[in-house]
Structure formats: C-alpha cells, structure tokens
Amino acid sequence: MKWSIPEKIIDRGREYVKEKRVIDIEQDIEKQVWNAEVLGDEIYHVVLDGTAREKDFCSCLYWDEHGFCEHTVAAELALKEQGKSRIITKTTSSLPIKKATSSITDMFTKGLLQEQQSKQTQEIVPLSIDFLIETIETNNYYSEQSILGIALKIGYTDVKNAKMYIIKNIGEFLQIYKKRAVYSVNKQHAFLLAKGAFADDVENLLKELAEIYQTNQLLGIKGFPVKGKIEKRYLALPIFHGKELIKSIDQTGRLHFKISGTTFQHLLFSDEKLPLSFVITQPKSAIFQLTIEDPTTIFLSYYHWVIIDQTIYSLTDQVEKIYTTLRQLLKRLEEPSIFYDSTQVSELFSRILPILKQIGHVQLDKTVKNQLAFFPLHAVFYFRKHAGMIKVRVDFYYGETLFSTNKRYTTKKVEDQEIIRDIQKENAIMDVFQQFGYAMKQTGFEKKLPAGEALYHFFARELPRFRKLGTVKVGEQLSKLFLKAENHQPLISVSETTNWLNVKFDISGIDEKEVDAVLTNLMKKRTFYTLESGEILSLKSEEFNHTSQVLTALRKKTASNKQTIQVPKNQGLIIEEILGKDKQAAFSTSFKQMVFYLTHPEKFAVQLPKGIKASLRHYQVEGFYWLKMLSHYQLGGILADEMGLGKTLQTITYLLSEKEEGKQKAPALIVAPASLIYNWIAEIKKFSPTTNVQIIFGNKDERIKLLANAEKQDILITSYASLRQDVEQYKEIKIDYLILDEAQMVKNSGTKTAKALRSLEISKKFALSGTPIENNLEELWSIFQLILPGLLPSKMIFRKMRANDIAKVIQPFILRRDKQTVLSDLPEKIESNLYSVLTEEQKTIYLAYLKQMQADIQKMDQATFKKNRLNILAGLTRLRQICCDPRLFIEDYTGGSSKVEQVKEILITAKKNNKRVLLFSQFKGMLSILEKEFQRLDLETFYLSGSTKPKERINMVNAFNDGQKDVFLISLKAGGTGLNLTGADTVILYDLWWNPAVEEQAASRAHRIGQKKVVEVWRMITEGTIEEKIDSLQHEKRALFQQVIQGNEEQLARLTEDDIRNILNIGM
Template identity: 35%
Template sequence: MGTSRLYVVKNIRELMECMYTSGGTINFGKELQYNNTKYMFKDKDQEIINIIKEIYDLNLEVMNRVYTNRSIFFSGKRVFLSEGQLKNILAIKNGKTINLDYKGEHYKDITVSLGNMPTSFYMFMKGDNLNIDMNGEISQAICENTGLYYLNNTLYLLSEKEKSDFIPLHRAFTKSKNNTISFKKSSINDVANFLIPKLKSISPIVIKDESVKELIKEEPLVTEFYLDKDKDRVTCDVKFNYGEESFYYNLENESKNIKEENQQLLNEKEVGVSEDIVIRDLVKERKTIEKLYGLGFKNIDKSFYIEDEDELVEFLTYGVEELAEVGEVYYSDSFKEIKILTPKSFNSSIRLNDSDLLEFNFNIEGISKEELKATLTSIKQKKKYYKLKNGSIIPLQGSEFKDIYSVIDNFDISISKLASGSVEIPKYASLYIDEKINKGALNFVTRNKGFKNLIDNIKDVKSNEYRVPEEQGEVLRTYQEIGFKWFKTLSQCGFGGILGDEMGLGKTLQAITFINSEKQEGNLKNKALIVCPTSLVYNWVMEFEKFSKDLRIVAVSGNKAEREILIENIEEYDVIITSYALIRRDFEYYEKMKFDICIIDEAQYIKNPTSLNAESVKSIQAKSKFAMTGTPIENSLTELWSIFDFIMPGYLKTHGKFNKNFELPIVKEKDDKALEELLKLIKPFILRRFKRDVALELPPKIEHKIVVDMTSEQKKLYYSYVDAYKDEMEQEIKEKGFNKSRMKILSLITRLRQICCDPASFIENYKGDSGKYHALYDILEEALENNHKVLLFSQFTTILGSIREKLNKKGINTMYLDGSVPSKDRMNLVKEFNEGEPSVFLISLKAGGTGLNLTSADMVIHFDPWWNPAVEEQAEDRAHRIGQKNTVEVIKLIAKGTIEEKIYNIQEKKKEIIDKVIDGEEHTELTLSSMNEKELEELFS
C-alpha cells in the first residue's frame, strides 16, 4: 500500500488494529506514516479491506472465547481466507493482475477473469462411437469447489451455474486420453439431451462434423396444448415438437428420469418414428410442466386435469392466456362450450336526466334480472366468481366488478333496483363515476351529452364565463377569480364545496364576490346566510361594507330582544351574518327559513358531528352550502366527514359507514386503497391553494424554535412535580382505568406546561424567575430596536397578563386581546395596532387565531407550544397574509428537557394530517385524545 510508491504490509493484523481499534500511526517508510484519519483507500480496495475487517472481527471473537493472544486467521503479512472470502476478493479484482501461491505453486502476474474459459468442442463419429474433443489445452483446477481454474496465465472464477456444468466435464476430459471423450451409439440419445446443452452453456463454439449433423437433429421447441372438457373437469395434453419430431409428456417416464443429473426429463418418444436423434430443450420442457402445475393442474399418465371449481374458474379466466404465452393452444368443441363472461358482455350507461339526477344502469348480455341480482350480491359477498344456470362463469375479482361495486357501495345503490333497470342517484356522484370511467375499469360505461357537459363545467372552472361584479373586478387576484368561478360552478351544478385556501389568501373576498354575483343575476331571492365565530361577525360586516356596498347586510347579534327585532325585519336584507353561538339560541327562527346560500366560516367549529354547533348548522335549509376553513382537518378524518355532512349530506354516507370504510382503514391499518378511494370522492369538492403557489408577491415566513433553559428554581420545581404527577397518574389509572383518567391526566399535563412558562401562574408563593421571560426580553429588545412589530401568542391568559405587567414595567407598551374582549372592540384594537403604537400585541391563542388582519406585524412569538400545529399556523397567518410587505419571522420558545419538547415533536408528526390527506397523500392521526396509555406516560418521562 502507498501513495507515490508501494510498501509491503508486513503485519495485516496490526493494520486492522490501527484502522479500527487502537488508532495511532504505522511507519511504513519515509513517504508513508499511515494513520486512519489522514489516508483513505480507493473504493475497490476498500471493498477488500471490508472483507479483511470481517475476518479481523471474527479473529477477535474467537481469541476472546478461547482466552488466547495467539491470532487464528492472521500470520504476519498473511491472512487465511475461507473459500467464500477468496471468491469475493477475486470478484473485486476482476480484470486485474495478482500473484497467487497455491499448494506450493507460484503464479505471478496472472489476470483474474469472471466467467467461462475460451473453450471450444468438436464432435465427430468414429465407427459406432460418438467422440467429443476439447480443443486446446485443458485448464488446471486450482480450487474446484470454489470454481477456480488456471489457463494461459489467467485465473478463471466460475459462477455456481457454470461450475455445476463444467466440473463433471473437466474431470472427464482430465482423465481422458488426447482430450477426447467417447460414447457408444446406444448412449447418443442421452448425449444429445444432456451433454450437448451443457457443452453449449460452457462454450458457444460446438462444432459437429457432417456425420454428427445427419445423426443428431437440432430444431427449436414448439409446445402445443390440447384443452378438452370431460364432465366436470378440464383436461390438457401437452406435446413438445422439434421439427417433424413430437413428444408427449408422460408421467411414467418422468418418474424414471427425475433422478437423472440436474433432474431433467427424458420422455419416451411416442409420436413419429425415426432413426434420427433430436436435441431436446429439457429445461424448457420442465418449466412448461411446472407452469401447468402452477395453474392448478394435476396429472394422470400423459394427461393433465383440473376439477376443483375455484381453480377451474381461475384457469379459464386467466390461465388460458398464460398458456398461450408459452405455446400454441387448441380447444375441443366441448371445451368451447364453457363460457367465461368478460367485460365485453357488459352494458352500462350513465346519464343526466330531466330531473337533474344521474340515471345509472348496468346489465350483462344474455343473463336474467334474477341472475344479475345474484351476481351483484356475490360481489358484495366477496366471492371469486358466479356460476350461471347454463354453466357459464362470471369471474368477479376483476377491476371492472370492483369499480362497479364501489359505485354501488359509495352511493347506497339498491342492488335489486339496479338489477331491475335504471337507478337514480344524486348528481354529486358524477365526478367519482367519471374518474372510474376515465382512469378505472369502467370504460364500457357510456355517457350522455348532459353528463359530459356537467363534468366539463366542473373540471374546467377557469374557462367558465362568469362575469365578475364591477365592485370586485379591480381587487380580485387571478387565483381569487378562479375561486369565485369555483363557487359559481358548484352552485350552478347543485353541489356544495369546501374553500380550503391557506389562511391569509382572502377566502372572505371570494365568498363576497360570489354572493354579490348571485344577487346581480337575480339568484338571491331567499337571501344568503353567513355563520361564523362570534369574533368574526363584525369582521364580515366590515368586509362587506368595504367590497360590496350595494348588498344589504345585517349582523344578528346583541341580546335576545335585539335579535328578535332584527329577525322580524330580516326580509329587508340580502345577507344575514350570525355566529355559531347565536344560531344555536335562535334556531327556532332559522329552521323555518329557506336560503339560497349558506356559508359557514371557520368550518372547524362543526368538526364534532354531535355538537350543538354541527346539529344547528346542518339543519339549515339552503340551495347551496359552502364551508370555508384553512384547516379542513385538525385532528381526525371525522372532522372532514362532518363538514361534508353539512355541504352535501349523505355524500360520504353515515358517520358509522365512513368510519368503517375510510377512517379506521386509513388511520389504523394504513390502507392506501381506502385512502385513494376517499381522495377520489372528496377532491372534486375541495379547492385548496397555498401562498407559496398563488401569492408569489407574499414575502416568506421563516420559522425557528429557541430552546430555553429553565432557571434552577424552575427545574427543581418541574422535576419534583413530574415525579409526583407520575405517581398520581398511575394511581388514578389503577383506580378508574385509563379512559376515565384522561381528564385528570390532561390537567396534570397543563400544570407541567404552566411551570415551563411561569410557575407563578398557579403557585402563589413562587418567588423565582422564568427562563422564558429572560429569552423573551432579549428577543423583544432586539426586535423593537429594529422597528419590528410583534404578535405574542399564549394558551394561558394568566401568563399573558403577567407578561403584560412585566413589559409595562420595562417601559414596553402592549395591546391585549383575549376571549373576554367583545367582537366590536376587537376590530378597533386591530385598527389601532395596524395604524401605530404599540409595537407588541399580546393575544390568547384561541381568541386571536382567526379573523384578525394584523399585517403591520412581522414577527410572531409562540410563548408556549400547543398540541395542534394548525392552530398555531392560523395564529401566525394573522400577520402572514395578503397585504404583508415584510418577511414574517415565527419564533417558538421551547423549555429544554421538558414536556414542551415532546409536544413540539408531536406537532411535527401532526403536520402530515392536512398536508397529506387534504393534499392527496397519506394520513396519520396523532392527538392528545387519541394517545394510548404508554404514549401519555412518555410525556412524563
């Protein structure tokens, strides 16, 4: 080894120790003092070093076991190799020259070569004997078991297959005289079928003289299969043809010859009589027979048969085509009577009828309604096939029937009605069915013009010619105009939808433009209803006043008497805006009304399908229903179902069926097919864009976390509480069980989170400090010096109050917002902050996560992490939204070595929920409520 010159490695074991154990330096000479940090080996040489390293490790293990210092596999510059190790090293040295000492023989500068030697064979007749010559010098077996042979200064390394063919021949030629093997005439048939194929595998040059060519014929194999029906079984005869010579497969002869070398067949020639000898491709014949066994055939004498009905159906459906790939297939008349009904026999159509419903039918040519019903029922029962009364078979495992059944199942189609004729299904099934026709297996389904036009309108929203009202024409961005057209298209088609644009992209403006357009076109006779969180009611009012002054707007709010007066005069208005809280209280009025449009904002407010919010909103009668949310899923797929249950009731079926068909398979079983089906159903009705894609003028958002060390007082307190809470939690679970202990565990976790921020938030006599306060002061000092405006979010209002007090003492003016601030006052606070002082806005996470436009701020601080990253992102997007001119910096303060670090890791995992389900990948559920006992215990570790 060396760099500019080579040095002999006199002690290989010492080199291994230097490289992998002790380190240090080995002095090879003036030009090489080796150490493992300075020098590296070339890739190929490193591969050899790796093999020697394996031997070195084994050497150490053996020495340790037998308690000896004496090396077992190393001796100075020698290392003892197993046959496998030698073979691996030689394979690495392919094409290179080496020196080899073997059994006292020295081979110098020989070339290593992988593969067969350059050998040729000559066959000729001498009297009644067939002779085979090996031309040239016979190679020398260096290590027969390893497949090492030496010839003409080259060391050949044979593969296992080459070795198995070559070794018997090499032995025979080595023992022979004059490099010739001789066979009697009676053995020529065996020579033709066994030996000649081996010769050809060893060398492409096998020369035959004329007498041998006349005696031994060489023709390509042509296989023929003869299929017949014998009562309830299918039979198959196999014939192997070589030119004019034919051979039937015969079980008796296979049994005789299965013990032959390489277990190849010698079959009795039963067709044709000839003195000629045929070279048969016995390997290919054997593979053909194995193919038949693989297709379910059994064997009697020279015939194969299938009588098991399941295997027979499988063969008739798929196996016949597989046989045709191997050889020529011939059918008897009785076999032809067996009918397999394929999709060519299917007839189906989908049309948009005059009742504005989809009309779907499906039938199979030549079968009755009763048998069609039985066939469809068999699919539901997951049977492999259905056998008709006339003996014909319908395979049921093809993708065509799977897609037919998915349509039946997803849209609750009655099998009895479908078998009897056409069925009407809701129009919202159109996109799903069209997807199955175009990309699935339902390409035999015909579509009428009305259906095609419906699909074209929905798929090509951009091209639909809807006029943007003049009031919004100048302010709409391109992507917002597409959103407006999306509203119009779905509404016109009778569908609902979810506008799931990322927060800050102007969902409100798109909805206002849609409502204004409907009013101008005379489609708002029954008014529009907007339902939103209490904090956003007046934000909607302001947006309408700003962008659509012609619409008559009323915010139904105030006390009960005030609301009753507004509701009594509701006919005077075009748009009614109210909150989730008030629609519950005033439901007796709203349930009697009919609306043209109902839009719910921050639709995650109905994520719990059993909540009063969800029940109240879902009872509203409206022609078009839309949901707006930047977080269609926060925690589970049930939330998505609940929103769809509002916009298009019944589309995703009942919650129980949705849970069975989608949520459990996707979340618990990671079922990709279930996910794919769900995405096909929901994607057409969700419009979701991201700032990075459509708001190219929006500055970036930079996120980073700052890990903060707690003060010594905090640490002592935190870890003492952790120990106490672990015992308390274990006792609680022991007494009440895990599920009944969740609320208690949550309260314990909350206390630990408060200690991470400020123990004084619940411990009255705590006089110590908080590490986070020090970090916050440093951040704010630098931020304010550089004229940044800051939004500071916390889950805990007590801690926000403490921060406010401490910052005021430091001369830092702040603004404060939590859930106690009335909706009207919120807008004034927002306006005041955006227009001037102060520079720090303290906001509770829940109160300020939605509806606020605070683009004057360019820094967001999360004082404490929350379980759900979507909630935090909503808060961040109060600043990072349309109108922002500066890069927004998001800082997360995380207490080192605490539960907060674990929460942060949970956040990172949960980000897959929206990104991967709503955007078409996969979904994993991870929420506090879904965590098991072990996972919750880890939070306290």
C-alpha cells in the first residue's frame, strides 16, 4: 500500500472490510492483477496491480481525481485478512480466494439495503452553507478578463455562533454530497451530508453546482485561461447561466460577493443602458471636445457584466465589443477627453456619436448645438452616355446645401453653422460604385458603356440599386437604349384553318423581322433581347410571361423568319385557357366556335343519316354528334362508353353520315380483334344495308387479293394481326377513316401492331373501348398516340403528370357514359359473392404451396423479386388453380373440389328455374373439366375458347340467344369482349382476375341493351385463400379509371410487388 494514501482513506477501507463490502476478489495470474468488486454507494470494479509498481485502478470518480480511494485500500486489506500477498508471480498457485459473499443474491441484497440501513443508523444534523463569489485573475494586465469563482463554507445550523469552515476542495465535496456520505474538513470536524440536512433552497443550489461540476468533468472542461491553476476550493461560475445562479444564491441570504476587495450584497441585475456620459463642448472656435464620464467600478468581459454600485449591468454582444474597445482606448489617454477640429466634426457626429449612443448617453453643450446644422442626407445620381462611356455625377443634399463630386456644383446655404454630413452613408454609396466597376474621376464616376447582357443588367439591376439609395436621373441618350416591356407589349391572335390553328405574334414598336428572335428568347426563358440597333428590349412583364406560357404549352419552336406558329387543333383548349383572359389576345370567330363545340359537343346538331336502320337512343345521338364534331375539326377521340351501350351502332351511324354528306372520298378501315370482325359485318348489314363492306381475312395471298379492290368499298374490316402483316399494302391505299375497336388491344405503344398503325397516314381516327385503361395510364397514352398524336406530351413527361391534369387535357376527346346513368329502362344487375371452403385434401396442397412461396419471397430483396417476378406470378397461378380444382395440374388428384360441387348445385337449381347461364373462367382446362361434369348432370353446354373460329363463334352466340342449351362456357380472355349474349340472365365468374375491368366486361355480355331480365352475377370465392385477397385488392384499386375518364372514385388493378407480398400473407 502506498505510503502517501491519507490515514482517513485507510480508515474507510478498514470499515469496508469490517462491513464485508469486498464482495468478490479473484487473481489473474497471466495479467498479474487482482480483480475485485467493492460495494460503496454502488458496486465499483477494482484492479490491484500484482507487481511492486502498485498501479491500481478503481471505477469511482474519487480515484479518477486522486489516484487512490477507500475501495482499492479495502481490496488490499481484504487480501491481507485472508493471509494473501498482493504480489503475484508466475509460480503463484491459483488458489480460490475466500469471498465476502457466496452468491449474487447476497450481493444484490446488500447493495439495495445499504442506503436504507444507513438512513436508519445515521442521525441527520442540520447544516448551513455560505456561498462566496470572488474574482480570479486570468491576466496580469487586463483586470476585466477576470472570472468569478464560487467557494463554499459549511457549518452547523443549530449551534449558536457556530464556526463556518471553508471547503478546500469543492469538487470532492460535491461528489461526497451526491453520495450522501461524510465530508471531513479536517481531522477533527466531519459533516454528514445526508438528505434533509440542508434547507430546500440550499439543497437545490448544491444539486445544480454538482451538475455543473460533473458536466465540466465529463466534457474535460479545465476552466478559463487563468494564471496557474484555479484553486480547488473554487468552481468557475458558468458564463451562460451565471446570472440566474447568482440570483438564486442571493435569495438564500447567504451570498458573499467580493470583487477586488469590495464586498457587494443584494445585487441587482439590469438590462438598462449603462450610466455613461459622453459630453460634447466647444472650448474654442472650430474645436470640439468629447469628454467621457465612466463611473464603472468593475468590468467582467467574459460575462458581459459591468458592476456599478450595487447593480450588475448585462451587456449585449455588440455593446460589450464597443465598451471593451472604449476602455482599451481610455487606458492610453491621460485624461478622458478627445479633441476634434472642424474637418473632423462630421466624422464625430455622423459616425462616432451614433456608436457611443449604444452604450451610454450623449450630451451636447448649448453652444455646440447652435454651431451645428443637422439635415438628412438625400443623394441624387446623374447618369449620362458620353463618348462610349457611362458618366455619373453624385450630389449629396443636406437641406439646401449641396456637396457634389463635381466641385463646381457644391453650394452652402447655411451661414455660421457647420453642416454635419452623414459620412458613413456617403462612403457606403461610394462603395456601391466600386462594386459595379466604376472608376473615381475628378468630377464623378465613369465606366465603359456595356453591351448586350451587361447593358441589360445595368438597367435591370444596377439602376434599381441606386434608386434605393437616392434619386436617379438618366440622360436621354442613355435611357433610350432600354425599351421597357410595358411600352412594347406582345399581341397574340389565334385563327382556325382546315388542318391547323395559326397562332400569330406581334410586338408593338418592334420590327416584324425581329419578332421571331424575340419569341425564341422568350422560349429560352431569357429576360431581355438585344435588338439589331443595340437597344435592349426587356421581356419582364406579365404579358410577356403569358406569351412564354403559351409557347411552352404548345411545345413547339418558332419557325425561322416567321411570326406564326402552326399547332394541331387539339391544342385549342390549352391556348384558350391560357389566353382567355389576356387582353392582348385576339381570337377569330371560327376559333371561338371550335372551342365552344369542344366544350359543348351536344350542341353540334347535325342530321342523322337517312339510311340508318335503327332508332338511336338520346345518348347515342349525342355520341353521334360528338363523333361528327371532332371529325369536322379533323380531330379524333376515344368513345369509351360502358360495354353494352352501342358503341358499334354510334360508329356505323357516323360513317354512314359521312358517306351521305359526300365527305367520304376513300374507304374507312375498321380494325378489331379477329373474334369480332364477323360481328361487325353483321351489325353493318343490319343497320346500314346500303354500305359496301369487305372483310380482309384469310391467308396472306387472299388478303392481298381482297385489298386490290379496297377503293371500291365503303368500309374495310380486318384484324389487328392481319393489319400488322399487311401494313405495307395499306400504306398504298388511301383511307379516310380509321376505327380501332377494343382499342385496349394496342395499349402497348412498343408493339409491332401499334407501330404499324402509327405509320398509316389517316386524317380521322377514333378508338372504341369500354376500358381504355386496364392496368396503368400509359395505356391511355398509347391509344392517344395513335388517334390524336401531339395531344399528350412525351411519355417521360406524361408519367410525371397528375391524374387530374391528364383528365383536364383529354376531356374533350374522350366520351364515357355508363348504363346506370343513361339506360333507365335497363333491368337491374345484382352482383353477389359465393363462398366455399377448401376440402381437406385441397387445403393440405394449398398450404404446402403457400408456405413454400412465403418462405422464398421473404428472403428476396426488391432486385431479386423483380428478377423472379415471372416465377412468382406462376406460383400465384398455381394457388388459384388449387382453389378451382387441383386436377388442373395434378393428374392423379382425387380429393375433390368444393367449388366444383358448389357450381354444380347452382346450375341444377338454375335449370329448374329456367335460368340461362354464362360461366367464365381464365383456365381453359377448368372449362373442360366443368364441361364433363355438366354432361353427367345432363346439362347442355356451348364452349367458346380462343381457338373458336369467328364464324363458329357467331353461330354459337345466335343459337344461345335463340334458347338453345343451358350453359355457355366461355374463356375469360377470349369471350370477355365483343359478344352480345342477352339470352343469358345469370353470369358466373368461376375464378377471379386481378383486374376488375375484365370481369366487368364479362358481365356486360349479358347486361346490355336488349336485355329484358334482371341479370345476376355470381363471383365464386374460396374462403381463407388468395381469392379473398384478390377480391380485397380489387376494392382497393378502383380510383385510376374513373379519376381520369369520368372524374370520380374507381380504379383498375395492377399487380405490384406490394400487392403480391400482401396477398401471400393470407393463411399464415
């Protein structure tokens, strides 16, 4: 044990051993140390050096400061008590050391009970604390750089005339205070710093001081740059909350504030201005004296405090800097007075005194007041052009007195008084000239006359800056170089021609040959244009901004040497919206009429063709008007009526009207899915028997032969696949009209079919589709690229457009009505879900597949998921097939299918009630299984799949509508569009599809014009499976379609990664 350890520490160590606080002690022969756990106010870790060096360690704060403590002493004494030496050699046997406690339980119990036991055994004696605040010098020369130290005295409260003992080490005291232990001021006197020993206000202050000390220790704060070291009895008063701390101490009545031998009591803090006086007198003519009266007793710069009498004045950072500078200057003066002659008086009054007013009070002698004249400064700047230079004269006015950069203009109107000039502001103005590159000359400032962009900046930035400083006057030769935007407004006229809209631009006062260049600058977002004459035309005005918006909206560049932009007519509403309220815009009568009909197509009244053999409903007539209106203006659109509302009839009526009016000069081309081409010819012959129509179908040679006589026909009908193969032949034929039926077939703009259609030059193009958006908005973009190119921006820009903005652009070019709105006489459609439960064998197979998929996908990140997307979709299809019937892919499966049994019961009941049924499934194999099951029940069926030939398809449809057979089995993809099956009154969707629009199309085969009965739609769902998730997904994703097409809430589905992960949570 080191001889330097104080006896009181050794005594405490003995007490620890006696109280069995050395919980555990073990030797580490390799490291030659003893590891011990000692119970103080907490459990401390002690390491005793097993060599003669005795470099011990303890985790307590006391050891960290002193290098020894009672815990290390206790550990060593515990070793001695057991007859062990602390010196460990390599040959020392590793014998177990007797522990003070035998278990963790004992250690835990002793630790928790220690404080309670000490409370019960120790008597609390009231104690008092005196707080001493004294200065500590940090610099031999600058007393203001002193800091304040807090020292403490301790004594008994209840003892009369009790002596107060100085605390020699405040850090040690505060640590012991936190432990609520005994603090010894000397060998004779010790105080128990127990809880309750101090008054509440003192208790709070000690806690705060302990926190300050601990923070300083943790952050390694060593204090201020003092001479030597701060004595241990002091704790430096914190700068940032020293004011609050002193106030709190002062309230205890035990504050002793002593600075430089002066004692202060009951100090007051003030934020008022310092009681300094700056007196200006005039001892002799033309001489002014500044006398400084500073009653300051003490200045503490670190704290920004000035102490005068019993008041501490708190200074702001700015005031403290000024005051510090003032004191340093005063130290250099024998007397606190400074003299100024007449040439310096303006400097004194305009620059020095305003600064001094921030820290004290300025007093002017009456004589001085009479000698001075004060006026606000007003600057006038004269800019003129001369010999390729810009020259500037600056005049400074003070009342009627003028000081000019050109001395011959300087005048003085005030007699017997000195004008106080604002030197600071004058210098600031001079600095601005320097910033703008001017050189100072005898009569003012000058710089080379700038050109181009630099000249524009002179007028647009430089002169406005000087106008903020005073009055700016510009000579005529210089001012005429800048043409203000408000004096040269753009004029826009819009007129409609056969194929285009002409948007013409003029600019008042600008030569026509330069207008095109001005427009080019506008499109480049430039704010000016340099005319050939060198003049600058400003383009910064609300009118020019409007013009820029028009140019941006048109997305076209101006043609060389032209003032007219030709744009597609489909941009008409955009132009009207931007320029509608612009007073500078003029619209031709024909343009106004076009805008009116685009927004009110029902007002475009034309006669129905005489040859149409049908009575069109009111909404169909309006659809006919819409088609005729767009056709009249060489525009196209999408007829997006809900399935079953007669899009085919409206189109036939339109084409017949064009023929009867003599507008059709070449055949119309109808492109449809192969399964629908015979349906089209049947409808044309029914409603327009005088129309010459030809189907272009068969093998390649047969189609080419038929196309040889194409120009003799009114209408040509072909499939998408045939058109793609024959596109070169169609390019050789003049075609006036293009009708794309089920236009969602070309929803992908990158397909060969879409590219083939875009290559055809046809002036009037329309698309028919009940679902122009099946999965995403890009499908809509693809269709409009075919029928109305240029209406929508590039795909990259389109992807960033909001749905509402897209709806606004396409609104005139898309017509959508639903059955509920326009067919009040159409029987009701009742939709219901039918639920079933997997059989036990089905469930076993389903869960096995599901868990395997869940395990695989859970391991995938986004990139891996994308890479394996096709495999994942295949797995989802397997789960759906299990719900339908595992026989779809398991050959020897015999466990049955609850859904098959359920649908058999439904159909038996339906036949008894004379119901006619359409049954849809995505899986061709499922339809084959059901066909065999139904045969055993004597249910007669038609079966339509993708391989069914078009003519056979029509024959089956007609036979079913005539009452033949009980059930029509239809592949969802093959028969979901283009079929009129009003002979059915029941629709069964055997398995669900991700996209609700596809299911809606299927149901509309029966629920359409001509239906006389209520239509029931049954959606078959297996409980607790992926099918329930699909149903939920469809409900969540019905916003997109109606938001864009009709402007309300509905959306079609697209299967995203999030959707798939959500779907596969089921069954867990």
